Amino acid sequence: MLPVAADPVVHEAARLRRELRLTRRARRAAVHIPGTEVTEALRTAEARLETQLADVLEDPAHARAIARALDARAGALRVAVAARRAEDARAEAGVAAAALTAAAAARGGSITTAERDRVAELLAESHGNGPADDWEAEIVSSQVRDEVLEALTTLRLRDAAAQLRTGVLLTAQMREIIAEALPATRRGDPVLLLGETGGAKTALAESLAHRATGTAPEFISGYGDITGAQVIGAHELRSEAGATVSAFVDGPLLRAMTDGRALILDEINAMPAEFLKRLNRILQLRPGDRYAVQENAGRVVTIAPGFAILATANEQTPHRYRGLDRLSAELINRFGANAYRVHYPDTGNDYTDFPAENVLLATASVVDRHGELPTGLTHAELARVCRAAFISQQVFAGTHGTGFDSYVSTERDIDGRPGLEESVLAPRTLVAILQKVAGSGGGVTLDQALRRFVAGIMHQEDRRVLTLVIQGQGFDL
Known part of the structure; x- marks a missing residue:
């Protein structure tokens, strides 16, 4: 990719290369489209663009201008990569600090003096209080600054796109919630994520579950007539050796307990009050505890390490979210200090601020x-x-x-x-x-x-x- 430059030759070469890249991509995709008209038209366009680009590059003066622009681009990319690595190092320092805290929490909450000092160092690095970044010395002019910013923006967008493909964009708010909630999740404490619709609560819960256990969570979507049997399990008729027998099939809750996985209760305030009353007891359970399954003749399940409940709920705003009930104070208290409000992006900005x-x-x-x-x-x-x-x-x-x-x-x-x-x-x-x-x-x-x-x-x-x-x-x- 050529940099955007004032030189019209460089600008034209950049335009032609981009059009050529898009045309080639379109031609490859057109192979799967019935008929040949589209493919032939794209092949003709590709040949025309190749000729136009060759004409631009044929002039030695043009070639030198483009070479200088490519050198400048390479230099900007090198500085941008260094800057991005510095940003990643700060982010990784914050993650490492959270991991140390989580490890201490997992073994009972104690943390050694050495660990406490290391956490303090990592947090200082995550806030940019470490050594000065070497790449800053390479910004020697406004033109270099602009080229580096353009390249850095591209790198940030690539990283953000990769984060979105995994489910959640790691904004400052999301990083803060993950850093604080992850130790609780690894301990097996329940976590509640509150917020308005479409604010990525569910994606955040899935991210927490993957980070805590490294495995896919069990998932229950809240609705008004869900029953305990659908969550815990129920007896089903099966055919064995030519005979019909009744066998108990574990539901998502018991699978999460026995496999050591997280359980996501999505839109918990859409679940019926009768089920939520029973959930009050379940929310008190932790890995290592024993749970008697009433639906299976009192069978006792020992909860495996890794089990935790992550619940999401929409805000309890009057006149909104039909079919949702207000969560009881008793249920909210089961989450203790692990209830987090997930705000929309840019919350706290003024009306005129850039979002x-x-x-x-x-x-x-x-x-x-x-x-x-x-x-x-x-x-x-x-x-x-x-x-x-x-x-x-x-x-x-x-x-x-x-x-x-x-x-x-x-x-x-x-x-x-x-x-x-x-x-x-x-x-x-x-x-x-x-x-x-x-x-x-x-x-x-x-x-x-x-x-x-x-x-x-x-x-x-x-x-x-x-x-x-x-x-x-x-x-x-």
Whole structure:
């Protein structure tokens, strides 16, 4: 990849190389499309681009200019890689500090003086209080700085995209929750993740489970008529040696207990009160404890190391999340100090602040391995839609104040209700909309996708507010 430069020759060569790369990728994909018209058209386009690029490179002066640009790019990449390694080292220091603490917690909570000193050193490194980074001395001009920042942005996007493929973007908030909740999960203490819809609570729970045990968790999705038998297990009729016999089949809870795996209870406040009462007792169990299975004639199960319960719950906001019950104080107390509120990205920012976390999430969800956006999406559009998402998330979460309060109707303000009742451009929704545009090959514009999203909102007042928010960022609805 050539750097973006003021030299028009370098700029044209970069454009041709990108078009050639995209055309070759499209031709390889077109092999699976019936008919030959598309493949032939792409082959013709590829040959034309190769000729145009060869013409540019044929001039010795052009070749020298491009060589200088490539040298500058290589230098910027080298500095950017060093900077990224320094960032990774800081992040790894934080993870190492959490691992030391978790190890101490796993053996009973005691920590030696040497370990305490090492944790302090690692935490200082994670906050950038270690030795100065050598790469900073290589920033000798504003041009070098800009090239390094561009390359560093590409590396960060690649890392963010890789994180998303594993389920969760490791923002500062997510790292902080993981660092604090991981020791508890490894001990077998229950963890509760509270937050608004689409804020990655479930993905965070899955990440915690994998980090704690290295194995896939058992999973139960909450709904109103779930029974203890579906969670714990039940007798089933089976055919053995020509006879029909009744055998007890373990449910996800017992499988997690016996295999030493985490159990995720997703949307726990959608589960019936009768089941939650029984869950009160289960939440007190830890690895090494014994559990009598009432459904299986009192069979006793010894809970294996690695078992822990991770629960998610939507915020208990009035007039929202139909079918969800308020969790009892008794149940909440079972989680002790291990209840964490998962906020939307950029929470705490002012109305006029740049929504950096939303932008990172959105961009990482659609860029290719070169860090480039797909056809039909621009960085300017991403910034605008992320700002609309940020505003909607804060209004939905009940943030009032300069800018946000203009989207709250008088009636809702009097009732103390959020400006959006049921609908929001949550992170999950934002990613889905952008991936729809990216996957359309230019056939669906971002304006069209947002228009479709708004049209599907059933709540009339929410539809009006979201129209104001999205139109306010220059989109045509």
